[in-house]
Amino acid sequence: MRAIYPGSFDPITNGHIDIIIRASKLFDELRIAVGGNILKNSVFSIDERVELIEASLRSQDVDISKIIVEKFDSLLIDYAKKVNADVIIRGLRAVSDYEYELQMALANKEMNENIETIFLVSSGKYSYLSSSLVKEIAYFEGDLDNFVPDVVKKNLRNKFQ
Numbered sequence: 001m002r003a004i005y006p007g008s009f010d011p012i013t014n015g016h017i018d019i020i021i022r023a024s025k026l027f028d029e030l031r032i033a034v035g036g037n038i039l040k041n042s043v044f045s046i047d048e049r050v051e052l053i054e055a056s057l058r059s060q061d062v063d064i065s066k067i068i069v070e071k072f073d074s075l076l077i078d079y080a081k082k083v084n085a086d087v088i089i090r091g092l093r094a095v096s097d098y099e100y101e102l103q104m105a106l107a108n109k110e111m112n113e114n115i116e117t118i119f120l121v122s123s124g125k126y127s128y129l130s131s132s133l134v135k136e137i138a139y140f141e142g143d144l145d146n147f148v149p150d151v152v153k154k155n156l157r158n159k160f161q
């Protein structure tokens with residue numbers, strides 16, 4: 001089975017990496033799909049985000065044999081069909097994620113009933129972590145050691161310098 005793990009990844013965090021490692025063990029192919037959320041202003045360009053994901057996975061010694069990192073610029077469900085994905089993976093942290101995730105999953109299901117959304121519950125130690133939180137900590141020069149890989153930390157420092 002082929003899965004997509006879509007998101008803004010602005011930037012990738014240790015919480016995303018945890019989901020990637022776990023999802024890659026469940027599927028034959030995992031495509032990390034970097035998309036634009038039109039409601040969010042991003043700090044990193046889409047190409048920078050793809051590069052940061054690739055560099056982070058390399059630095060964490062993740063088995064990347066089944067993983068593809070790619071950007072997309074369309075409806076997620078159209079992209080999913082184009083790459084023959086069976087499943088969309090989303091990480092679910094707290095209850096607060098649920099409403100937005102439910103809305104997306106139902107809308108995507110309405111547009112293409114053949115593609116399922118599957119939620120992986122975030123590991124407890126990452127259940128509070130988000131890219132927005134990481135950017136705020138970086139902006140105020142806080143300690144990012146437990147939140148993102150070194151390569152992301154360096155790139156955030158450069159952005160906010």
Ligand code: PNS
Pocket residue numbers: 006007008009035036037038074075076077103104105107108
């Ligand atoms: O990491 P995010 O910001 O929660 O990811 C959201 C993302 C990129 C997966 C979502 O905004 C998306 O799918 N964007 C592509 C456009 C689209 O299909 N929108 C309708 C979703 S029902």
